[in-house]
Amino acid sequence: MRDTSLLAYLDLELGPRQKQVLEIIRAMGCPTNLEMSKFLQIPINQITPRTNELVKLGFVKECEKRTCSISGRLAISWRIV
Numbered sequence: 001m002r003d004t005s006l007l008a009y010l011d012l013e014l015g016p017r018q019k020q021v022l023e024i025i026r027a028m029g030c031p032t033n034l035e036m037s038k039f040l041q042i043p044i045n046q047i048t049p050r051t052n053e054l055v056k057l058g059f060v061k062e063c064e065k066r067t068c069s070i071s072g073r074l075a076i077s078w079r080i081v
Contacts, residue, residue, distance in 0.1 A: 013057070014054075014057075014059075017046060017050050018050050018053060018054055020040065020050075021036060021047060021050040021051055021054060022054060022059060022060070022080070024036050024039060024040060025060060025078050025079065025080055026080055029063075029079070030063035030064065030077040030078060030079050031077055031078065032066075032068040032069075032070070032071075032075040032076065032077050032078075033047045033048050033051055033075070033076075033078075034068050034070045034071055034075065035068060035069060035070055035077075036051075038070050051078060055078075058081060059080065059081055060078050060079065060080060060081060061078070061079060061081050062076050062077075062078065062079075063076075063077040063078055063079035064076075064077055065077075
């Protein structure tokens with residue numbers, strides 16, 4: 001599939017917040033939800049559901065469980081599939 005076809009598909013398939021979360025995962029590598037929340041300055045309750053939706057759609061999967069740089073607690077980090 002050509003890049004332009006893929007981008008057109010993503011425009012139809014994903015909402016604006018889902019696209020934003022997908023792009024930040026791509027930019028940050030393997031961020032946790034809280035890291036994305038702080039970077040984007042968006043409440044975590046707007047990040048977590050979008051991440052879960054992207055997992056269900058097959059765009060994102062677990063990268064690893066690691067210590068979050070914001071909370072200092074064990075958290076799941078995400079990566080693009």
